[in-house]
Amino acid sequence: xxxxxxxxxxxxxxxxxxxxxxxxxxxxxxxxxxxxxxxxxxxxxxxxxxxxxxxxxxxxxxxxxxxxxxxxxxxxxxxxxxxxxxxxxxxxxxxxxxxxxxxxxxxxxxxxxxxxxxxxxxxxxxxxxxxxxxxxxxxxxxxxxxxxxxxxxxxxxxxxxxxxxxxxxxxxxxxxxxxxxxxxxxxxxxxxxxxxxxxxxxxxxxxxxxxxxxxxxxxxxxxxxxxxxxxxxxxxxxxxxxxxxxxxxxxxxxxxxxxxxxxxxxxxxxxxxxxxxxxxxxxxxxxxxxxxxxxxxxxxxxxxxxxxxxxxxxxxxxxxxxxxxxxxxxxxxxxxxxxxxxxxxxxxxxxxxxxxxxxxxxxxxxxxxxxxxxxxxxxxxxxxxxxxxxxxxxxxxxxxxxxxxxxxxxxxxxxxxxxxxxxxxxxxxxxxxxxxxxxxxxxxxxxxxxxxxxxxxxxxxxxxxxxxxxxxxxxxxxxxxxxxxxxxxxxxxxxxxxxxxxxxxxxxxxxxxxxxxxxx
Amino acid sequence: xxxxxxxxxxxxxxxxxxxxxxxxxxxxxxxxxxxxxxxxxxxxxxxxxxxxxxxxxxxxxxxxxxxxxxxxxxxxxxxxxxxxxxxxxxxxxxxxxxxxxxxxxxxxxxxxxxxxxxxxxxxxxxxxxxxxxxxxxxxxxxxxxxxxxxxxxxxxxxxxxxxxxxxxxxxxxxxxxxxxxxxxxxxxxxxxxxxxxxxxxxxxxxxxxxxxxxxxxxxxxxxxxxxxxxxxxxxxxxxxxxxxxxxxxxxxxxxxxxxxxxxxxxxxxxxxxxxxxxxxxxxxxxxxxxxxx
Numbered sequence: 001x002x003x004x005x006x007x008x009x010x011x012x013x014x015x016x017x018x019x020x021x022x023x024x025x026x027x028x029x030x031x032x033x034x035x036x037x038x039x040x041x042x043x044x045x046x047x048x049x050x051x052x053x054x055x056x057x058x059x060x061x062x063x064x065x066x067x068x069x070x071x072x073x074x075x076x077x078x079x080x081x082x083x084x085x086x087x088x089x090x091x092x093x094x095x096x097x098x099x100x101x102x103x104x105x106x107x108x109x110x111x112x113x114x115x116x117x118x119x120x121x122x123x124x125x126x127x128x129x130x131x132x133x134x135x136x137x138x139x140x141x142x143x144x145x146x147x148x149x150x151x152x153x154x155x156x157x158x159x160x161x162x163x164x165x166x167x168x169x170x171x172x173x174x175x176x177x178x179x180x181x182x183x184x185x186x187x188x189x190x191x192x193x194x195x196x197x198x199x200x201x202x203x204x205x206x207x208x209x210x211x212x213x214x215x216x217x218x219x220x221x222x223x224x225x226x227x228x229x230x231x232x233x234x235x236x237x238x239x240x241x242x243x244x245x246x247x248x249x250x251x252x253x254x255x256x257x258x259x260x261x262x263x264x265x266x267x268x269x270x271x272x273x274x275x276x277x278x279x280x281x282x283x284x285x286x287x288x289x290x291x292x293x294x295x296x297x298x299x300x301x302x303x304x305x306x307x308x309x310x311x312x313x314x315x316x317x318x319x320x321x322x323x324x325x326x327x328x329x330x331x332x333x334x335x336x337x338x339x340x341x342x343x344x345x346x347x348x349x350x351x352x353x354x355x356x357x358x359x360x361x362x363x364x365x366x367x368x369x370x371x372x373x374x375x376x377x378x379x380x381x382x383x384x385x386x387x388x389x390x391x392x393x394x395x396x397x398x399x400x401x402x403x404x405x406x407x408x409x410x411x412x413x414x415x416x417x418x419x420x421x422x423x424x425x426x427x428x429x430x431x432x433x434x435x436x437x438x439x440x441x442x443x444x445x446x447x448x449x450x451x452x453x454x455x456x457x458x459x460x461x462x463x464x465x466x467x468x469x470x471x472x473x474x475x476x477x478x479x480x481x482x483x484x485x486x487x488x489x490x491x492x493x494x495x496x497x498x499x500x501x502x503x504x505x506x507x508x509x510x511x512x513x514x515x516x517x518x519x520x
Numbered sequence: 521x522x523x524x525x526x527x528x529x530x531x532x533x534x535x536x537x538x539x540x541x542x543x544x545x546x547x548x549x550x551x552x553x554x555x556x557x558x559x560x561x562x563x564x565x566x567x568x569x570x571x572x573x574x575x576x577x578x579x580x581x582x583x584x585x586x587x588x589x590x591x592x593x594x595x596x597x598x599x600x601x602x603x604x605x606x607x608x609x610x611x612x613x614x615x616x617x618x619x620x621x622x623x624x625x626x627x628x629x630x631x632x633x634x635x636x637x638x639x640x641x642x643x644x645x646x647x648x649x650x651x652x653x654x655x656x657x658x659x660x661x662x663x664x665x666x667x668x669x670x671x672x673x674x675x676x677x678x679x680x681x682x683x684x685x686x687x688x689x690x691x692x693x694x695x696x697x698x699x700x701x702x703x704x705x706x707x708x709x710x711x712x713x714x715x716x717x718x719x720x721x722x723x724x725x726x727x728x729x730x731x732x733x734x735x736x737x738x739x740x741x742x743x744x745x746x747x748x749x750x751x752x753x754x755x756x757x758x759x760x761x762x763x764x765x766x767x768x769x770x771x772x773x774x775x776x777x778x779x780x781x782x783x784x785x786x787x788x789x790x791x792x793x794x795x796x797x798x799x800x801x802x803x804x805x806x807x808x809x810x811x812x813x
Contacts, residue, residue, distance in 0.1 A: 024589075025589050028584065028589050029584060029589075032583050032584065033576065033580050036576055036579055037576075039571065041579060043583045043587050044586075044587075045586060045587075256585075263570070267568065267569055267570035267572075267575075268569070268570050270567070303585065305581075306581065306582065306590070309581070309582070310578075313568070313575065316566075316568065317567055317568065319565065320565040320567040321567070349599065349600060352599075353576075353577030353578060354578065356574065357574060357575070357578065360568070360574065363563075363566060364565050364566060366563070367563035367565050368563060368565070389603075390603055391601070391603065392600075392604070393600070394574070395600065404561055405563040407546075408546050408561065408562070408563050428605075428619055431605045431608070431619065431622050432603045432604065432606065433603070433606025433615050434603055434606075440561075442559075443559055443560075443561035446559045446561075447559075466626075470607075470608040470609060470626060471608050473609045473610050474609075475611075478558065481558045482558050482559060485556065485557065
């Protein structure tokens with residue numbers, strides 16, 4: 001089971017086992033990464049019986065043959081349930097799955113049992129279907145199509161375990177083929193899910209399953225046209241939002257599923273009015289503040305980053321559609337600014353990818369909000385951001401962008417930023433190999449320098465002239481232009497020249513004079 | 521000292537950028553567009569689509585969790601990577617993991633570079649002396665009549681009639697080695713071939729030594745002829761291999777009379793690929809913009 005709050009006991013503790021596990025995980029990670037790049041990232045879930053331990057997922061030897069079981073079932077009379085149990089176990093085997101669906105009337109029989117009058121048979125039948133749904137062969141998913149209208153009907157039933165199984169079965173088969181997905185949509189999966197979540201809102205296991213099913217539905221490539229509008233028009237957005245706060249007893253899992261659904265909604269579609277109207281931004285940001293604070297302090301439940309990640313993304317994308325004047329009312333105040341800074345600093349060594357996403361959200365927050373920028377300064381968060389400037393792979397460019405957002409607001413901010421050490425940081429970032437960093441650094445330097453003559457003086461006294469001189473010979477024309485402009489228009493005035501030693505003055509006069517005359 | 525129009529430009533530069541009072545920020549590149557202002561930064565809201573690469577890691581972890589392979593502990597996490605520093609000088613592709621290394625590289629190779637012959641000198645003073653002695657025709661004239669060759673040791677102040685005399689002085693009095701690298705002579709015409717070869721070898725040797733001992737490479741300048749300073753300015757050719765994006769430095773640095781063929785491949789095979797020829801920061805002068813008289 002994947003319930004995070006259950007302690008996992010790995011079989012034995014052998015180094016071999018652990019190493020194998022690690023290798024398997026690494027391979028899997030590689031495969032997932034490639035699948036994502038191919039836009040084929042899809043996962044399925046298998047709900048185990050309560051009596052099954054995770055480690056006994058391998059097919060037990062001595063299982064009965066599927067064909068035999070099926071034959072027994074056909075002639076079984078009143079003892080069908082006795083054959084259904086071993087059948088569901090047998091169907092965990094991939095080849096058995098394929099065999100089974102090719103048997104004549106096999107699915108018909110199963111659907112019959114699913115809808116029959118024997119409740120226990122229904123449960124076992126749905127279990128069999130669930131095992132089938134977990135198959136990686138798309139033919140198997142298609143074979144389950146006859147069952148779908150019933151599975152959907154049962155979503156409005158009351159039996160919780162049964163409903164859970166239906167939901168996971170549906171969630172597993174819907175990404176498999178276009179045909180299946182379209183059939184499900186036509187049969188009303190979205191209203192069924194909405195109704196189900198509503199009815200079972202107090203049963204978090206069912207809520208989690210419904211969240212999963214919805215997530216799967218939202219992964220389809222044409223979700224924007226075919227799925228999302230209907231979802232947004234239903235009661236699902238409010239329900240998803242209401243589940244976001246994790247239950248301390250049950251754990252994070254339902255919140256995780258719902259948060260990922262919200263992320264799918266906000267990142268696939270550009271129309272966020274519906275979600276904004278329901279307070280999605282406020283809710284996600286305040287939840288982020290309370291959860292993220294724990295992460296930043298290092299007190300984390302296992303897997304809380306699985307919830308923080310989609311929340312960050314929702315906030316990030318919702319911020320990009322929230323009009324600037326509405327920002328204040330939508331957000332959880334300046335706490336978000338503080339939290340984001342703390343989070344990015346805390347995550348940089350443990351989860352740098354998530355740190356980068358956090359920095360992105362910070363950019364969207366500070367882009368048009370003078371208040372947030374002011375908070376960064378007054379709450380002394382800038383020095384911590386400056387410490388992040390050495391980290392590459394998109395982190396320092398995003399952080400510098402945030403600082404640029406601050407500088408862009410007011411000259412007063414520029415002066416404060418310079419005092420807090422941004423100017424000296426720039427003399428380092430201007431020398432980085434990453435051209436984006438150099439370009440952005442020049443932009444920030446420009447803003448700082450034009451905001452106050454003292455800053456230009458300071459820059460010169462820190463040896464900035466030679467840095468710009470070097471950049472004059474950069475291979476990128478735009479970079480050269482900016483460096484030249486900065487030097488000629490804003491730095492090289494008599495005042496600063498006099499700060500240099502006599503020799504340097506002379507040299508510079510010779511150099512820049514001739515450079516000017518020969519420059520095109 | 522400064523040209524009048526330059527002064528004017530500089531005076532203008534400081535005040536032109538801001539419309540309105542001090543409190544206002546940078547409203548937008550368009551609004552504050554003084555002529556030729558290339559700066560364009562504006563805060564931007566970045567909307568990321570679900571398939572964006574920034575989301576890759578998070579998505580992968582999400583699916584690891586779905587498939588029961590998720591591990592919360594950071595045991596498998598990679599450490600964040602640190603930005604490298606890169607030499608800006610076009611054509612020099614050196615990259616460094618620390619700022620100190622970068623500074624050392626830049627200061628050693630690109631700082632005190634002679635604009636005429638591209639030779640890199642270790643200090644401003646030696647550069648000055650080099651320029652005077654090698655590229656200043658006035659110096660040559662004066663040197664025929666008076667002691668012009670200044671002792672290289674700072675504070676000594678003695679001057680000599682010939683560079684050989686100075687060299688002897690350096691060896692005898694200041695205990696300099698006879699093959700002191702920063703006191704090479706300009707070679708005479710007649711011995712050009714031999715001396716060129718010899719110097720290239722010794723220069724290479726020097727470069728090798730330098731590379732080994734200090735990790736700093738000297739820019740070697742091979743002299744074509746010694747009539748005019750322009751004609752002497754040439755680059756060795758391993759560097760032209762590296763200078764792919766800006767290919768015409770060596771070419772444009774020559775006088776029209778100088779023949780390209782004479783420059784090029786003669787030395788390249790002699791220069792080991794490990795020798796790094798830094799490029800002078802004055803290269804912008806010599807590049808596409810024509811020669812300075």
